Amino acid sequence: MIKINNISKKFFIKNNEVQALNKINLIIEEKDCFAVVGESGSGKTTLANIILGVYQQDKGDLWFNEEQLHKTRNLQQRKLIQYVQQNPMSTLNPKKTIFSTISLPLRIHKIVKKNELEERVKQLLSYVGMEPEFMVRYPDTLSGGQKQRVAIARALAAEPKVLILDEPTSALDVIVQSKVLNLLLKIKMEFNLTYIFITHDLSVVRNIANKVVVMKKGIIEEFGETKKVFLNPQSIYTKELINAIPTVLDKEDMLKPK
Amino acid sequence: MNIFKTKSFYKFSRNPLSVFGLIIVVIVLLLAIFAPYITPFPEHVGPFTDFANKSKPPDSTYIFGTDKIGRDIFTRCIYGYRISLILGVVVLSIAVPIGVTMGLCAGYIGKKTELILMRITDIFLAIPALVLALSIIGLLDRPNLVYTMIAVSMAWWPWYTRLIYNLTRSIKTEGYITASEVMGASKFHIMFWEILPNCLPSLLTKITLDLGFVILVGSSLSFLGLGAQPPTPDLGTMVAKGASMLPDTWWFSLFPGFAILIVVLGFNLVGDGLKDMFDVDV
Secondary structure (H helix, E strand, O other): OEEEEEEEEEEEEOOEEEEEEEEEEEEEOOOOEEEEEOOOOOOHHHHHHHHHOOOOOOEEEEEEOOEEEOOOOOHHHHHHEEEEOOOOOOOOOOOOOHHHHHHHHHHHOOOOOHHHHHHHHHHHHHHOOOOHHHHHOOHHHOOHHHHHHHHHHHHHHOOOOEEEEEOOOOOOOHHHHHHHHHHHHHHHHHHOOEEEEEEOOHHHHHHHOOEEEEEEOOEEEEEEEHHHHHHOOOOHHHHHHHHOOOOOOHHHHHOOOO | OOHHHOHHHHHHHOOHHHHHHHHHHHHHHHHHHOHHHHOOOHHHHOOOOOHHHOOOOOOOOOOOOEOOOOOEHHHHHHHHHHHHHHHHHHHHHHHHHHHHHHHHHHHHOOHHHHHHHHHHHHHHHOOOHHHHHHHHHHHOOOOOHHHHHHHHHHHHHHHHHHHHHHHHHHHOOOHHHHHHHHHOOOHHHHHHHHHHHHHHHHHHHHHHHHHHHHHHHHHHHHHOOOOOOOOOOOHHHHHHHHHOOOOOOOHHHHHHHHHHHHHHHHHHHHHHHHHHHHOOOO
16 A cells, blocks of 8 residues: 655754665555554654655655655645644644634545535544534643544544554543544544554554554664564564563563563 | 633733723724814814914813914824824735735745745845835835835835744644645645734734834824825824924924824833733744
8 A cells, every 4th residue: 555665864953964764665555553663763753754745755765556655745645644643732723623623624625515514523523532512612622632532533534545643642641542542443443544653652552553663763673563573573672672661460571572 | 712701811901001001092093083073173184274373372272272373283183193093004004914925935935935035024124114214205206195104014014024934933843734734735725824823913912012113103204204294184294393393382292292102102002911911922
């Protein structure tokens, strides 16, 4: 479905060259829940931004099915890949009502007629477990978890094929985290979505992803099926990451590679 | 959202100086709108002479006195507010849309656009507003109120470009802007529907503060003989005409000068209140 071919990206920060991605090759299949893990600065978000068309790669190419994607995309290509961001505080425009926020992709892509907008927004809110009354509210009256739900509804409104989730639960407390994760799993099944899940939380990856790529300083350290990577990690860095997962029970500790 | 029920409005209403400023502005607006019904001698606004009552000091009939051709100064001050407010509103109606559009484009579109638009803005900003307005009026035909408005507008838009440019640069890194880009929203939509609403608190505050300053610059130009021409009752022109008669006929200049002071003070106090209310820096 998504083919990432030899992609490299450099940034210049205060005249210093930083190699954010170095010759990345990946294939993401349809309906995958594909996790991208690594420490801060490993290139996870840069990779997501290239897939989303926010950045243009310096080298390599990106394919969606048989179509090559560039930074400049047409509306149809934009519609295919949507994303949910890490920070619920900045993900919604504070001056727009929830209705205006969720209906934006519907209006841009002309998904429904003008007189059907309200009904569709109500439907999207119900998918993410929110009441229609929220439509008239502004983001500053919502909790972090509710904001993330609205962001998910907005992403779904475009009827995408792929959803990029950039640490969508890292700013939420543990109970809300699990509710949002369950919601994401439900939505994935319901809409046959492909997920690219960017996170540094390996315990989340173990529970929801079927494939995982481990990144470090812009290169791929390890890539494979989640179960295999967790049970038998090949790279020392992956072993260190897995061993760093906090555990409560001995049973959980025994799952870690020796 | 009902603005009167917000914490910000409560903050504004608890500031006595801002409320005082608002009262002044409302009174001045009402006086200007209902001038024909409030003023005792509306006919004194046009080409009118009454030499029998010339240069009369303030008394019960002429509360601000009369000028050297017998016109009531109170009536002319109230009508002068009309000219000043029209000047302020017209100037900002021209300057704000130009400045805001330039600022949004410079801050959002890209480096080349930014470079071109901001250098043009810097050139205009390098010349003081009054000097620039004087030069523009000098280039135009004989001075009148319309030319004054054009000249002051040309001197005023760069300040709005600078303000909106700085705000746009900070807002465009917000997550909701990236979300709109990813969704496929047009640059026009992002600039005017996503970024601009977030600039409005700063913009409204600056407009309120500037109304006072524009009136002041307009009056200064009139004082120099480059604004509204007689017999139009303009506060700056009235101060200028009376200045040569000081201190003998002090009321010629004092009351129009005081009228300018009151309206500028009113707008400044409201602007300062809005600055605190929205918690913005302009």
